[in-house]
Amino acid sequence: MKRILLSLLAVVVVLAGVLLTKAARFTSRQAQPETAAPFTVDADAAAARLGGALRLKTLAASEGKPAEDAAFAALHAYIQEQYPRIHQTLKREPVGAHSVLYTWAGSDASLRPAMLMGHLDVVPVEPGTEATWTHPPYSGLVAEGYVWGRGALDDKGSVFGILESVEALLAAGFQPRRTVLLAFGGDEEVGGHEGAETLARQLREQGVTLESVLDEGGMIVSGTVPGVASPVALVGVAEKGFASAELIVNGEGGHSSMPPPQTAVGVLSRAISRLEDSPMPAHLRGGSRALFEFAGPEMGFGMRVLFANLWLFEPLVLRQLTGKATTNAAVRTTTAATMFEGSERDNVLPARARAVVNFRILPGDSVESVLEHVRDAVDDPRVKVSTLGFVSEPSPVSRTDSEAWTQLLRSVRQVFPDVVVAPYLMLGASDSRYFTGLSENVYRFMPLRLDSADLSRLHGKDERVSVQGYADAVRFYAQYVRNVAH
Incomplete structure (x- = not known):
């Protein structure tokens, strides 16, 4: 019996040693990057431009209802008016009826392009609920420190944050070494077949592969990951x-x-x-x-x-x-x-x-x-x-050991130094799923800080984005482009 007890004790000691050794080696995987170069954002002006976009009711065709073609046409005209440097420098190609691809040619054609994505269409406001919004859903009003309106979070905030950053980088004379693609779909909320799926097929037929893809997805949240006191930037590395x-x-x-x-x-x-x-x-x-x-x-x-x-x-x-x-x-x-x-x-x-x-x-x-x-x-x-009907296989899981992941993590930490960056599985779908065959580095992240109340505004009532938070998102996209296109 004594030998058995001693043997059990030895097993416990060895097991405890293994557990503690692994815990000691379980060290932080967060980047400690250098301080980013200064990048100034006129938060009020950027918010006003986003508000102008939110006034346009860009609904894709669904359930027998036609798309709001006039609203999409007005939005594309608005983008060309508000971001003249982009349209002087980047190549613009319509995709389908409402989607668009911009190409910012890099100086080194041997490098695979990096793609930033977003979508221009929004989900409808539930009939009869417009009066319950604090501010009308298509007002684009800037008030109380927020930009209010359908699409502020999903996903015109991403699209216009990208446009703001690229316009400012052009004004500053930035020239990418790696080609940067900006892809904005017009039907993500109804499956993305005419926009993102068509574009991915065109790129595949042209033999294009991508270094990385960044689309909408996880955000910066607090209290979501138990045991982590810091805010966590959740980056989707796969979709169900x-x-x-x-x-x-x-x-x-x-x-x-x-x-x-x-x-x-x-x-x-x-x-x-x-x-x-x-x-x-x-x-x-x-x-x-x-x-x-x-x-x-x-x-x-x-x-x-x-x-x-x-x-x-x-x-x-x-x-x-x-x-x-x-x-x-x-x-x-x-x-x-x-x-x-x-x-x-x-x-x-x-x-x-x-x-x-x-x-x-x-x-x-x-x-x-x-x-x-x-x-x-x-x-x-x-x-x-x-x-029955539409089916979609789960996406591949993107790499977290690549240079593309390192640059994304680095960019997040440079703009949001207090956050922990972590991969996660996205439960919903995004346009990025069509590009998983073109890159092993497809990531889904929106650089916005949201609390639990704000999360309920996605596809819900009183969708809004804070003016300061939106300015930080613009800073992130600018830093990300600097890092991936260096």
Whole structure:
């Protein structure tokens, strides 16, 4: 017994030594860059120009409604009016009806271009809610330290921040060594097929590959990553995929006074219940593991021990993450039953029952593996399973060990020295997904500080961006262009 106890003690001591050694080596991955060269932004003038763009109701075509063509035409004319140096120096190419590509030629044609992206279209304001906004949704009003209006955050703030920075760099005489592309889509909110997808296809046909892509995505948030006291700049390195499965059961129909033991609705209900009881496995991958690799060293010692030793503690971490809907979505392909149809009359047996289940697919899974999971979980040949409408595979995971990542991290820290930069998995989709085949360095980041209340304004009521925060975003884009195009 004594030998057994001594052996166990030795194992504990060795294990403790391994855990502590790994924690000691789990050091910060944050850049400590040199101070950026001065870059002055006239915050009020920049805010006024953004406000002018927000007054234009640039809605893409959707659900049988045509696009607001006049608003898009007015916006493109407004951009040309407000940023004359860009239009004197950069090559401008329309893409589709409402999208555009600008090319700022670099001095070294051997270098792969860097692309900065954004989109010009906005989501509609929910009918009947306009009067509930503090300021009208298409006012573009600058008041109380904010620029108010639909698109301030998603995503005209990014587009005009990029334009402001490039116009100012041109005025200062900056000449990029690496070619810089500015790609602004006109239909991101409805899938990006005419804009970003078309542009990516054109570049692919021309044999163009990209050094890096920077699109909308994560922001600078506080209190979101437990254990990290500093604000965290979340940079999306991957996106989840999208698929909806349609489940159909055919029944006998007839009058409800003589029902069979189980109707089509009953069969389908059991299938949905089985699906909800059988979630797809959780994994730390697709950007979620990288989040802890970058944020973990900035935590207290106990948390550092945990995240430095995921080889041992990963099941514990996953159990905690899957306990909340917000974090569960970051570690597994999620299952959401969203639609259910049966008979149109309360006294008629359904001849057909139909349900739709939406899946947001974790990198490492696929549309096909989701369908296989549905069939296995349902395990009923009476339930016919197929995909419905648009599907999208999850994106590849971009590199966090490349020069392109280093320059992005460096740029963030130069403009926002108090923040921790960390990769993460984006749960939604952006236009950048069409460019993942053109670069291994596709990143999704908006250089804005937001609190939890502001996050709810995305696609919601009272969308706004602070005047000072917008000026900082302009500074970031300028510094980023300086760094990637040096």
